[in-house]
Amino acid sequence: MKLTTLLTSVAAVAAMAFAGVASASAESTLEIVKKRGHVRCQVGPASPGYYFLDSKGEWQGLDVANCHAVAAAIFGDISKLEIQSVSTQARFTSLANGDSDLLSRTATWTMSRDTQLGIDFLTPTFYDGQGFTVPKDSGIKTGMDLKGAKVCVTSGTTTESNLNDFSRTNNLNISAVTFEDFNVRDETYLQGGCDAVTGDKSSMAGNISAFPVPGDHLILPDTLSKEPLAPAVRHGDNQWADIVRWAQFAMINAEELGITSANVDDLKANSKNPSIRRMLGVEGDLHKGLGLEKDWAYNIIKQVGNYGENYDRYMGNGPQGIGIPREGSSNALWTKGGLMYSPPMR
Ligand SMILES: N[C@@H](CCC(=O)N[C@@H](CS)C(=O)NCC(=O)O)C(=O)O
Numbered sequence: 001m002k003l004t005t006l007l008t009s010v011a012a013v014a015a016m017a018f019a020g021v022a023s024a025s026a027e028s029t030l031e032i033v034k035k036r037g038h039v040r041c042q043v044g045p046a047s048p049g050y051y052f053l054d055s056k057g058e059w060q061g062l063d064v065a066n067c068h069a070v071a072a073a074i075f076g077d078i079s080k081l082e083i084q085s086v087s088t089q090a091r092f093t094s095l096a097n098g099d100s101d102l103l104s105r106t107a108t109w110t111m112s113r114d115t116q117l118g119i120d121f122l123t124p125t126f127y128d129g130q131g132f133t134v135p136k137d138s139g140i141k142t143g144m145d146l147k148g149a150k151v152c153v154t155s156g157t158t159t160e161s162n163l164n165d166f167s168r169t170n171n172l173n174i175s176a177v178t179f180e181d182f183n184v185r186d187e188t189y190l191q192g193g194c195d196a197v198t199g200d201k202s203s204m205a206g207n208i209s210a211f212p213v214p215g216d217h218l219i220l221p222d223t224l225s226k227e228p229l230a231p232a233v234r235h236g237d238n239q240w241a242d243i244v245r246w247a248q249f250a251m252i253n254a255e256e257l258g259i260t261s262a263n264v265d266d267l268k269a270n271s272k273n274p275s276i277r278r279m280l281g282v283e284g285d286l287h288k289g290l291g292l293e294k295d296w297a298y299n300i301i302k303q304v305g306n307y308g309e310n311y312d313r314y315m316g317n318g319p320q321g322i323g324i325p326r327e328g329s330s331n332a333l334w335t336k337g338g339l340m341y342s343p344p345m346r
Pocket of ligand 1: 044045047088105106107108144154156157158159179182198199203204207226228266
């Protein structure tokens with residue numbers, strides 16, 4: 001099935017499912033989640049950096065931190081969470097039909113997804129771009145060297161459509177070899193079944209780190225696309241979207257204000273900075289608009305940390321990190337020339 005046809009049919013199913021959810025229940029997502037006692041947060045099949053199982057069998061990662069933040073904001077407890085690992089192809093339908101409360105899983109915010117699938121994207125967690133991985137000894141230096149090449153790609157992704165555009169625009173006649181599962185995609189590449197793999201550059205960097213000899217592969221300098229990776233919620237419940245959006249902003253704002261999981265107790269007790277006092281619920285009533293308790297943001301920072309702590313831990317040089325430099329990139333704070341920016345919390 002062509003991607004456009006697939007998207008149209010997914011959109012139709014999602015719209016029907018969404019109408020069903022809306023009419024079957026007048027309850028808000030927050031009420032449903034509170035009654036259930038936990039948040040259902042969707043990630044993908046384990047992917048280094050973003051969502052993976054640690055040695056204790058617990059989900060961790062930059063995208064999982066968003067799931068934890070929402071559980072902390074609502075319940076004051078990150079364990080009030082069910083992580084759902086859903087295939088790439090089923091991800092948006094699963095959210096639109098009410099199986100998940102949110103998804104947080106390297107999904108690119110695009111116009112058609114945002115406007116046609118019964119879902120809404122929130123603020124990006126990571127600004128990525130698409131690239132190619134090739135064997136170092138292949139002699140391939142740029143995407144332009146891929147004329148007539150076989151390129152392995154995950155189906156149902158922006159990656160697949162961007163590859164098509166890139167090949168058409170540059171007359172490269174690339175043959176896309178598609179896979180539902182990116183592990184099978186990578187295995188096929190490693191066995192020589194494709195000349196290159198294409199994917200989001202950060203995901204590929206994570207995958208390469210788990211290859212038998214990471215040094216034998218390289219990511220080409222080309223960046224084919226913008227991939228703003230963002231969480232998404234079901235369309236139509238603005239309060240729920242606000243909760244997830246402001247949970248993310250709380251982590252970004254905390255970094256800007258210098259609030260970390262290590263100093264948040266001290267700052268809550270002693271800070272004279274009005275911005276810090278408002279955000280941590282010491283003064284003001286910011287929590288009211290979200291329908292949460294005063295300490296919603298305190299709980300996020302105490303239990304999950306600020307954005308930078310999570311970046312370092314999972315995307316940077318922490319023991320579980322995948323070593324993607326942040327400085328000078330779009331993922332730096334706006335005060336350091338990047339795009340990570342929270343509107344004022346006042
Ligand atoms: N950001 C793209 C790619 C989606 C994506 O990340 N797919 C995953 C599976 S959930 C994948 O293949 N990840 C590994 C990779 O691209 O290397 C999109 O939203 O379509």
